[in-house]
Amino acid sequence: EAGVAQSPRYKIIEKRQSVAFWCNPISGHATLYWYQQILGQGPKLLIQFQNNGVVDDSQLPKDRFSAERLKGVDSTLKIQPAKLEDSAVYLCASSLYPQGKTWEQYFGPGTRLTVT
Amino acid sequence: QQPVQSPQAVILREGEDAVINCSSSKALYSVHWYRQKHGEAPVFLMILLKGGEQKGHDKISASFNEKKQQSSLYLTASQLSYSGTYFCGTENSGAGSYQLTFGKGTKLSVIP
Secondary structure (H helix, E strand, O other), X not given: OOOOEEXXXXXXXXXXXXXXXXXXXXOOOOEEEEEEEOOOOOOEEEEEEEOOEEEEOOOOOOOOEEEEOXXXXXXXXXXXXXXXXXXXXXXXXXXOOXXXXXXXXXXXXXXXXXXX | OOOEEEOOEEEEEOOOOEEEEEEOOOOOOEEEXXXXXXXXOXXXXXXXXXXXXXXXXXXXEEEEEOOOOEEEEXXXXXXXXXXXXXXXXXXXXXXXXXXXXXXXXXXXXXXX
């Protein structure tokens, strides 16, 4: 079974530039998450999709971040304009719509963003 | 509310045991444990549910104290491959949110 795919793996941009990250979840996984992981910290949820609808985007800085999941499959996260504090690893994760009570998230390899 | 993990870091020799704790100030519905190796994605280890259900790894165990809003991860007879940062993720919003808040992590180093 193919895992969660993300691209690019690394990106270096200057502040005030824009950047986009792409995620392709595991086939059949209805729920997709975007996380921001700052060095030395745990992943912080930015947005959660269920199919192509947003479940929670309360921690997404909407003045500069946007995300979409067209057709309920792959997703794009965009930052425009970037700030120095956006330097982090951006992780995408997906999970199968729970069958019963248990569910687990599968993470992609992440995109390491450096803003200079 | 971010769960609190302890210790922040631990160094073990191969074969030694370790316990990693995770506590929440809010009522927990489930606790998930992940391990992340340097430069890699977090990998699922365990899930513990309110009410006692548990699913996960066959060489690592965990407990869930609902009253104390705490979970502990037990690594016994550690191997070099256990090295990494362990995160607990808590589901606080009740059944059906399918959303986790992660702690800051516990860095485990296993040395020969």
